[in-house]
Amino acid sequence: MTTWAPPRRTQHPELRPERSGRRDRGGGPTAERQVFRERVRMEAVGMFADGRGSTEIAKELLVSVRSVQRWHQA
Structure with missing residues (x-):
């Protein structure tokens, strides 16, 4: 019998949280990761200028809609 598992969310691999516990040691994103983000x-920003919506942008960039909304508010 196969057990049920929730569907996996697609997220850009470079945006996934680090699993090494860097934050516990007082670190944060590396300079390379900050540049990527x-x-x-x-x-x-360019997509907003083209008139695209938050949901469409989030799907294309593989990020959460909430992140896109925060960027748009900033």
């Missing part, structure tokens, strides 16, 4: 945010 900023690049994704800037892509979203």
Whole structure:
């Protein structure tokens, strides 16, 4: 008998939280990761300028709709 499992959410691999416990040691995202995230945010800015909606942008960039909404508010 096969057990039920919830569907997996698709998320950009580079945006997944680190599993090494860096935050527990007082660290945060690496400089490389910050640059990557900023690049994704800037892509979203361009998409907003083209008149696209938050849901569409989130699906294309593989991020949460809430993240896109926060970027748009900022």
